[in-house]
Amino acid sequence: MADVIVLGAGIIGLTSALELQVRGAEVTIVTADDPADTVSAVAAAVWYPTRIDADPRVLAWGTRTFEIFKGQTIDRTPGVTMRPTRMKIRHDEDTPWWAAAVPDFAAHPGEWHFTAPAVEMVPYLAHLRARFEAGGGTLDRRRVARFDDLDGAALVVNATGLGAARLTGDQRLYPIRGQAVVVANPGLTTSIRDEHHPLGPVYIHPRSRDVVLGGTFEVGDPDLTIRPETARAIIERTTEVEPRLAGARVEKHLVGLRPARHGGPRVEREGRIIHAYGHSGAGMTLCWGTAEEVARFVEGQGLSRSG
Ligand SMILES: Cc1cc2nc3c(=O)[nH]c(=O)nc-3n(C[C@H](O)[C@H](O)[C@H](O)COP(=O)(O)OP(=O)(O)OC[C@H]3O[C@@H](n4cnc5c(N)ncnc54)[C@H](O)[C@@H]3O)c2cc1C
Numbered sequence: 508m509a510d511v512i513v514l515g516a517g518i519i520g521l522t523s524a525l526e527l528q529v530r531g532a533e534v535t536i537v538t539a540d541d542p543a544d545t546v547s548a549v550a551a552a553v554w555y556p557t558r559i560d561a562d563p564r565v566l567a568w569g570t571r572t573f574e575i576f577k578g579q580t581i582d583r584t585p586g587v588t589m590r591p592t593r594m595k596i597r598h599d600e601d602t603p604w605w606a607a608a609v610p611d612f613a614a615h616p617g618e619w620h621f622t623a624p625a626v627e628m629v630p631y632l633a634h635l636r637a638r639f640e641a642g643g644g645t646l647d648r649r650r651v652a653r654f655d656d657l658d659g660a661a662l663v664v665n666a667t668g669l670g671a672a673r674l675t676g677d678q679r680l681y682p683i684r685g686q687a688v689v690v691a692n693p694g695l696t697t698s699i700r701d702e703h704h705p706l707g708p709v710y711i712h713p714r715s716r717d718v719v720l721g722g723t724f725e726v727g728d729p730d731l732t733i734r735p736e737t738a739r740a741i742i743e744r745t746t747e748v749e750p751r752l753a754g755a756r757v758e759k760h761l762v763g764l765r766p767a768r769h770g771g772p773r774v775e776r777e778g779r780i781i782h783a784y785g786h787s788g789a790g791m792t793l794c795w796g797t798a799e800e801v802a803r804f805v806e807g808q809g810l811s812r813s814g
Contacts, residue, residue: 511805512537512657514674515666516646517547518628518794519783521635523664526798527805528642536639537657539650539670542632546668549763550791551687551712551719553590553698554623557788558683558724561604562771565789568796570608575795576624586631587624590713594619595701595748625698626791627714654780664781664801668766671784677773680785682764684725686737690755692718699749706744717758720745724788726767733760766790772797776804 513524516538524534542548554573559565579587596617603619606612612621636646654674657663665671672680692713701709712719720741738760746752768785774797775782781804786793 510534510660511662511664512660513664513666514538514651514654514657515545515664515668515670515784516540516542516632516636517545517666517668518550518632518790519547519668519786519797520664520666521632521639522794522798523666523783523801524639524644525635525642526795526802527664528639528644530802530806532805534639534644535660536644536646537651538646538648541648542636543629545632546763546766547790548628548632549685549687549761550628551625551710551721552628552791553592553625553710553712554792555592555700555789556605556792558765558767559787559789559793560771564774564800565771565793566604566607568793568800569605569789571796571799572791572793573608573624576626580624584631585634586627586629588626588715589622590625590698591622591696592620592698592700594621595699595704597701597703623698625712625714628791662779662781662805664783664805666783668784668786668790669764671766671773671782675782677768677785679769679773681727681767681769682729683767683788684723684728684730685721685761685763685765685788686723686725686734686741687719687721687761688738688741688757689717689719689759689761690742690752690757692716693751693755695749695751701748704744704748706747707740709744709748711745711749711752718752718755719761720752724765729764731762731764733762774800774804781805
């Protein structure tokens, strides 16, 4: 019998399962979707606390996650790299709260510069799954309607993202729709952010072979169809910011629903359930720190409370 069932195989479920496994737990993952079909597989995915409020817990999880990804670049973990970033600042802003996690953060006139982890999620999720299975873990594909359906373990980690709304009745969860376009990389190596561009939010995230262009933050919109007019607008404004994108071949369209939550992520223990959901636009940014927190709750030492 498993010691712990982790419900969910997105970035929060997989990292939690691995963290528990290395601490000696017998872990089974139960998931409705293959890791490659989760919201996590859609993420751009660059370390940055997108659409998440300042909170000491979040800063601690983000700082740990940054450190762990940085270590993984040294170990040459598949899909992980450190990416220089230029972020356009259109109004006078104080040093952001999250800069404490970023060793080389530097404020220049009109721009912030920093280097942050960037992860190609499809190979990275596949790598995490392979590590989990090589460690003796099993992944069971099925959707559950209630926690009582999970009777094979003493403890359950609820890493179901937006799916937690149905399982727990949590009314604070809501989707933030994100659409993005993947184009062939014309030779870009620096990430660019311009959140307050007059035509809409801009992010340009180069990867090994392509570039993710974004994006949208549509609060409360659960629609997963690709909107061609949105894609055209994203290409137009990202090309205005980075003219080398002109004419780049479109390879793919992405859409996903960020699991946002009023009050921030819920990471806390409730009886035999350890909740770990609601990471909004920052699941990759907070994953390893969250996984360590989950492991502390499993070991009975967790201190955090949900917001
Ligand atoms: C366009 C876009 C760009 C993004 N860019 C970034 C970025 O640059 N950096 C960053 O940090 N984050 C980014 N994000 C956010 C990030 O994708 C999410 O925060 C993250 O994926 C949430 O992970 P999760 O594991 O909580 O949820 P998910 O990936 O949604 O996984 C949930 C899991 O739970 C399972 N599940 C749900 N309900 C049930 C059930 N009833 N029974 C069984 N299984 C169930 C699902 O099958 C799935 O396996 C982006 C998101 C989008 C949409």
